[in-house]
Amino acid sequence: MNEIRDPQAAHKALTFFKVMAFTVGIGLLVLVTEMVLRYGFDNHALDWWPQPHGFIYMVYLVATANLGFKVGWGLGKMVLVMLAGCVPFLSFWVEQKVAREVEGRLEGSLAL
Amino acid sequence: MEVLRTALKPRWLGLFALLVVILVSFTWLGLWQLDVARSKGRAEAVAHSAGRPVADLTTVVRPHQAFPDDGSGRRVRATGSYAADGQVLVAPRRLDGRTGYWVVAPFVLDSGGTLPVVRGFTTEAAAVPPPPAGRFTVVGSLAPGESPADTPSVPSGGGTAADPVLGSIDLSVLVNRWHGDLFNAFAFALEERAAGDAKLDPAPVERVPPPAPGETGLSWRNAAYALQWWLFAAFAAYMWVRMVRDDAENDRREAAGETGPKTDPGRSPEKDPGKDPEKDPEKDPQKEKSST
Numbered sequence: 577m578n579e580i581r582d583p584q585a586a587h588k589a590l591t592f593f594k595v596m597a598f599t600v601g602i603g604l605l606v607l608v609t610e611m612v613l614r615y616g617f618d619n620h621a622l623d624w625w626p627q628p629h630g631f632i633y634m635v636y637l638v639a640t641a642n643l644g645f646k647v648g649w650g651l652g653k654m655v656l657v658m659l660a661g662c663v664p665f666l667s668f669w670v671e672q673k674v675a676r677e678v679e680g681r682l683e684g685s686l687a688l
Numbered sequence: 689m690e691v692l693r694t695a696l697k698p699r700w701l702g703l704f705a706l707l708v709v710i711l712v713s714f715t716w717l718g719l720w721q722l723d724v725a726r727s728k729g730r731a732e733a734v735a736h737s738a739g740r741p742v743a744d745l746t747t748v749v750r751p752h753q754a755f756p757d758d759g760s761g762r763r764v765r766a767t768g769s770y771a772a773d774g775q776v777l778v779a780p781r782r783l784d785g786r787t788g789y790w791v792v793a794p795f796v797l798d799s800g801g802t803l804p805v806v807r808g809f810t811t812e813a814a815a816v817p818p819p820p821a822g823r824f825t826v827v828g829s830l831a832p833g834e835s836p837a838d839t840p841s842v843p844s845g846g847g848t849a850a851d852p853v854l855g856s857i858d859l860s861v862l863v864n865r866w867h868g869d870l871f872n873a874f875a876f877a878l879e880e881r882a883a884g885d886a887k888l889d890p891a892p893v894e895r896v897p898p899p900a901p902g903e904t905g906l907s908w909r910n911a912a913y914a915l916q917w918w919l920f921a922a923f924a925a926y927m928w929v930r931m932v933r934d935d936a937e938n939d940r941r942e943a944a945g946e947t948g949p950k951t952d953p954g955r956s957p958e959k960d961p962g963k964d965p966e967k968d969p970e971k972d973p974q975k976e977k978s979s980t
Contacts, residue, residue: 627912645934
């Protein structure tokens with residue numbers, strides 16, 4: 577993997593990514609609740625949610641790409657992290673993993 | 689130029705093909721959602737107006753009163769009789785691809801007031817029967833008066849029409865032709881039922897289906913989905929451009945790094961082989977392997 581060119585920018589991108597990954601994770605749980613209510617109980621109380629969630633997910637994609645470009649991920653990894661935002665609970669785990677990886681590499685380059 | 693050369697690498701060309709597929713399919717999906725949004729909006733509007741019961745006309749609007757905001761497409765009922773004279777034709781109108789005339793007759797309510805009723809459509813202006821005599825209960829779909837026509841009172845085909853031809857259902861024109869208090873509305877007849885002794889001549893003119901309400905109705909949620917598909921497509925395009933640019937930048941840096949010291953304070957320590965003990969052992973064995 578390439579070295580991180582701009583540690584400061586990468587650090588900011590990581591923070592943005594962490595916030596968005598958390599938001600999408602929560603939003604996804606709301607979405608699952610909405611679907612259970614709607615198709616399981618014919619309850620349409622949360623029907624308004626899928627639409628804003630789509631836009632939140634889009635911001636997550638932007639955050640992932642932003643981070644990916646700054647820390648030199650390949651396309652495959654970016655796409656996988658993006659898709660992780662579609663699986664309930666997985667996004668929390670991926671966020672932790674990504675944060676640990678990038679923070680570790682950032683420590684290395686910042687220490688120099 | 690360099691970026692262009694980078695874009696022509698097989699890897700980026702392949703991804704470009706993928707990008708084109710994504711752009712085309714996402715654009716199409718967005719259009720499909722927009723279509724869903726339109727038809728849903730229309731269906732909701734139709735269901736909304738159809739769900740409301742047929743109301744007595746005078747409970748919705750009275751003569752000389754302003755047209756109510758929610759009156760369009762409202763199904764109303766009125767009892768009275770058609771005035772024997774005063775029938776007009778409105779042209780040019782289209783129905784199922786044919787051009788012809790709307791047959792509009794003044795309907796005088798028992799309770800007072802005159803309502804223009806679109807009784808039907810015809811292509812034969814000379815063969816329009818007069819409105820039936822007697823008392824009727826008319827059920828119709830309410831509509832606001834039309835704006836004045838650009839070409840008022842079109843004389844059709846050299847005056848072969850038995851009735852005068854107007855360019856639109858302009859109530860300010862009709863109010864001068866017809867007696868009584870005019871409603872600020874007209875109706876598309878859906879049903880004419882004899883009230884009492886009247887005999888209805890069988891289907892004198894073909895009915896005009898009232899315009900579907902909600903032409904402007906848009907299900908905002910589906911419209912947002914459409915927008916999202918297009919944003920995703922734009923995002924994919926951005927990803928491709930950004931990756932190609934990064935790759936071109938990498939190539940440039942590599943070329944610059946080989947030819948001479950490109951000053952970049954952020955990464956010069958890493959480039960310095962003396963300060964990066966991890967990289968040199970990695971690189972050297974590879975070079976040895978490839979040379980052997």
